[in-house]
Amino acid sequence: MALASCRGHTGLVGDRIRTAIRVEGVVQGVGFRPFVYSLATSLGLTGHVGNDVDGVFAEVEGSPEAVGSFLTGLEQQAPPLARIERVSTRSLGPTGGSDFRIVSSQSGGQRRALIAPDTATCADCLREMADPADRRYRYPFINCTNCGPRFTIVRDVPYDRPLTTMAGFRLCALCAAEYHDPGDRRFHAQPVCCPACGPRLLLADASGTPLAPDGADPVTAAATLLLAGQIVAVKGLGGYHLTIDARNAAAGAMLRARKHREEKPFAVMVPDIAAARALCEVSETAERLLTSGRRPIVLLPRRPEADGLVGPAVAPGNRHLGLLLPYTPVHHLLLAAVARPLVATSGNVSDEPIAFADADARERLAPIADAFLMHDRAIHIRTDDSVVRAAGSREVVLRRSRGYAPEPVSLAASLPRPVLACGAELKNTFCLARDNRAFLSHHIGDLENAETLRSFTEGIVHFRRLFDIEPQVVAHDLHPEYLSTKYAVGLDGVELVGVQHHHAHIASCLADNGEAGPVIGVAFDGTGYGPDGTIWGGEFLVADLAGYQRRGYLEPLPLPGGAAAIRQPWRMAAVYLAAAYPAGLPGGLAVQERNARNWAAVGSMATRGINAPFTSSAGRLFDAVSALLGVRDEICYEGQAAIELEQLADPAEQGCYRAGIVGDSGSAGGASGPDGAPADQRGVQLRVRGADFIRAAADDLTAGVGVPVVAGRFHNGVAAAIVAVCRRLREQAGLETVALSGGVFQNVLLSERTVSSLEDAGFRVLVHSRVPCNDGGISLGQAAVAGARDRLSPPPPG
Ligand SMILES: [Zn+2]
Numbered sequence: 153m154a155l156a157s158c159r160g161h162t163g164l165v166g167d168r169i170r171t172a173i174r175v176e177g178v179v180q181g182v183g184f185r186p187f188v189y190s191l192a193t194s195l196g197l198t199g200h201v202g203n204d205v206d207g208v209f210a211e212v213e214g215s216p217e218a219v220g221s222f223l224t225g226l227e228q229q230a231p232p233l234a235r236i237e238r239v240s241t242r243s244l245g246p247t248g249g250s251d252f253r254i255v256s257s258q259s260g261g262q263r264r265a266l267i268a269p270d271t272a273t274c275a276d277c278l279r280e281m282a283d284p285a286d287r288r289y290r291y292p293f294i295n296c297t298n299c300g301p302r303f304t305i306v307r308d309v310p311y312d313r314p315l316t317t318m319a320g321f322r323l324c325a326l327c328a329a330e331y332h333d334p335g336d337r338r339f340h341a342q343p344v345c346c347p348a349c350g351p352r353l354l355l356a357d358a359s360g361t362p363l364a365p366d367g368a369d370p371v372t373a374a375a376t377l378l379l380a381g382q383i384v385a386v387k388g389l390g391g392y393h394l395t396i397d398a399r400n401a402a403a404g405a406m407l408r409a410r411k412h413r414e415e416k417p418f419a420v421m422v423p424d425i426a427a428a429r430a431l432c433e434v435s436e437t438a439e440r441l442l443t444s445g446r447r448p449i450v451l452l453p454r455r456p457e458a459d460g461l462v463g464p465a466v467a468p469g470n471r472h473l474g475l476l477l478p479y480t481p482v483h484h485l486l487l488a489a490v491a492r493p494l495v496a497t498s499g500n501v502s503d504e505p506i507a508f509a510d511a512d513a514r515e516r517l518a519p520i521a522d523a524f525l526m527h528d529r530a531i532h533i534r535t536d537d538s539v540v541r542a543a544g545s546r547e548v549v550l551r552r553s554r555g556y557a558p559e560p561v562s563l564a565a566s567l568p569r570p571v572l573a574c575g576a577e578l579k580n581t582f583c584l585a586r587d588n589r590a591f592l593s594h595h596i597g598d599l600e601n602a603e604t605l606r607s608f609t610e611g612i613v614h615f616r617r618l619f620d621i622e623p624q625v626v627a628h629d630l631h632p633e634y635l636s637t638k639y640a641v642g643l644d645g646v647e648l649v650g651v652q653h654h655h656a657h658i659a660s661c662l663a664d665n666g667e668a669g670p671v672i673g674v675a676f677d678g679t680g681y682g683p684d685g686t687i688w689g690g691e692f693l694v695a696d697l698a699g700y701q702r703r704g705y706l707e708p709l710p711l712p713g714g715a716a717a718i719r720q721p722w723r724m725a726a727v728y729l730a731a732a733y734p735a736g737l738p739g740g741l742a743v744q745e746r747n748a749r750n751w752a753a754v755g756s757m758a759t760r761g762i763n764a765p766f767t768s769s770a771g772r773l774f775d776a777v778s779a780l781l782g783v784r785d786e787i788c789y790e791g792q793a794a795i796e797l798e799q800l801a802d803p804a805e806q807g808c809y810r811a812g813i814v815g816d817s818g819s820a821g822g823a824s825g826p827d828g829a830p831a832d833q834r835g836v837q838l839r840v841r842g843a844d845f846i847r848a849a850a851d852d853l854t855a856g857v858g859v860p861v862v863a864g865r866f867h868n869g870v871a872a873a874i875v876a877v878c879r880r881l882r883e884q885a886g887l888e889t890v891a892l893s894g895g896v897f898q899n900v901l902l903s904e905r906t907v908s909s910l911e912d913a914g915f916r917v918l919v920h921s922r923v924p925c926n927d928g929g930i931s932l933g934q935a936a937v938a939g940a941r942d943r944l945s946p947p948p949p950g
């Protein structure tokens with residue numbers, strides 16, 4: 153209706169209005185200008201549209217009705233990859249004109265345009281790739297404005313082909329025509345290419361010698377090697393995968409041996425959703441996540457039938473599998489050729505960062521991979537696969553990287569000055585923020601080797617340039633030995649803001665939800681630097697973005713041997729058992745028998761306080777229970793004991809252990825205001841007696857109660873203790889909202905129990921949805937804290 157009447161008016165100059173429009177958000181490289189063009193021309197409007205540093209600008213002229221329809225359609229019909237953050241309009245005088253044009257990009261000024269994340273091959277491109285009559289039939293680099301590489305090929309902004317790693321590929325006449333035709337679905341798709349002009353696939357050995365004979369299809373040749381049990385390194389969007397036939401046990405054992413990765417699960421790429429269902433239980437939410445354009449690895453409950461379809465080396469001892477669907481044309485071709493699940497694990501040795509540069513990949517992966525399926529389109533920035541889980545209808549992001557980065561998190565309040573937040577030590581991300589946008593980096597990894605540190609420092613330089621952010625405030629963890637802290641402290645001419653680790657967790661949860669607090673913050677994780685000299689990790693804070701008070705915590709116990717106690721959960725079981733049974737341990741505890749040789753030494757290390765710092769870590773409590781139940785005495789990767797404990801717990805169990813909560817007159821401080829000075833300490837600090845859980849669990853074990861039931865009761869007990877402390881804090885502080893954060897809440901059983909119990913008790917509960925609750929989300933929290941403190945005490949003028 154609107155359409156017909158508008159067209160009738162456009163000829164009447166007297167009725168015409170002209171409106172200038174500015175669109176901000178992810179609007180470049182996603183087909184936004186052709187969309188504007190076709191919307192405007194369909195409404196009979198004249199004017200123009202173009203890209204500049206802020207995003208998209210346009211002027212449209214026509215009847216008021218047509219302009220109104222245009223503005224409605226602009227937001228409602230935007231292309232799939234577009235994310236509109238703001239549309240602003242301004243009235244102009246009509247200028248006449250008879251057509252609508254796409255004008256060339258304008259550069260200069262401060263950059264505010266956003267860059268889209270890499271996106272999985274779309275259905276239209278897959279259709280063309282499968283069509284023998286199409287000129288891109290089986291072309292491994294097919295893409296369009298709705299799909300393909302983005303963030304990983306961008307060298308600089310504005311996002312235009314010469315500033316991407318596609319710069320060296322000269323468009324052929326056919327591709328150029330598509331690129332320049334506003335009616336084409338590849339109009340201004342920067343990575344557009346075809347077999348005549350684009351990148352080529354090559355199957356080679358580590359020295360670069362081609363393995364497929366001239367004219368043979370590299371994908372078919374790679375598939376043959378995989379089916380014969382070989383290891384093939386496959387270049388993806390953000391780095392190399394190591395792939396094997398997931399069913400081949402010998403290949404699995406060989407890959408583990410060559411990678412020096414003893415037990416950490418491998419991800420499995422399946423050809424389609426039906427193959428995913430054959431291996432795992434796929435909920436509606438999980439299917440949505442698996443098939444989304446972001447294509448993360450989704451952790452799913454494994455079906456018993458999976459045993460016949462994937463080998464024992466894929467995810468030993470794990471009741472979950474990490475599955476992902478193909479996300480590049482190369483993946484689609486390869487999976488179709490092998491027609492079975494492939495292990496697709498990161499291309500690295502042990503804990504090194506994933507290889508992404510070709511020469512480096514060939515060198516580092518030479519001892520592992522038998523062949524390399526690679527190509528000549530460079531990856532500009534290393535980006536790991538993202539990892540998520542489904543909790544009910546909710547997405548739980550465990551690693552936010554490829555497909556998500558560099559999409560910004562919008563902040564509730566604008567930052568007075570640009571901020572760099574350097575993040576934590578493990579699972580590091582950094583965050584650059586300006587105005588109301590926080591650009592959380594892709595997953596950098598554990599900052600414990602030179603290569604990862606280089607990713608961190610180079611990543612910061614790259615993000616500063618891409619988003620044109622010159623940080624004036626730099627936030628960091630309080631831990632003086634974190635490499636991220638040392639980096640921050642070494643910067644000149646910036647204002648430093650130290651942020652306590654668990655306060656950063658709660659601030660991250662607040663920022664994730666667009667809130668500012670105050671809230672009751674429950675931060676449960678493995679390790680964080682406490683200002684009182686102990687290691688924190690089971691914290692109840694009353695916090696807003698600017699500051700916090702430590703109002704409760706898990707009763708601290710010694711960590712005998714420091715880092716050794718983290719690697720060997722049985723040590724925590726020994727400490728907790730000693731605390732649970734001060735008059736002497738009951739006989740017949742299997743954990744004590746298994747570790748009899750060192751039990752007494754560890755006990756005396758703890759009681760005498762030798763190399764045994766105190767910790768309130770919730771992660772260590774889970775470790776202790778895990779060892780007590782015979783799940784894990786030693787771990788091979790971070791969080792393993794708790795992960796396996798969760799998988800073992802009977803989710804139907806309703807029984808619950810009760811831990812005592814004791815008050816303290818509050819001298820074990822660590823509370824601080826925005827300026828770092830001690831805040832009000834008169835409030836009573838509550839301590840949760842974690843040893844009570846251990847005694848209940850040990851008594852149940854001795855009485856012959858099954859391990860899954862004991863594990864279930866323990867999970868329920870932790871949730872109940874959280875609710876009990878939150879109730880006391882609600883009485884004291886008058887707060888009704890609880891924010892949950894910290895890596896312990898990656899445990900879906902615990903987090904679902906805690907959320908529902910808190911809601912039953914009348915609380916409003918905030919959980920993470922856009923960023924990880926683990927240390928990968930710390931940098932966002934640091935940035936939010938720095939911004940809030942900057943708002944409270946702006947810098948002196950001049
Ligand atoms: Zn496409």
Ligand SMILES: [Zn+2]
Nearest residue numbers: 324327346349
């Ligand atoms: Zn071409």
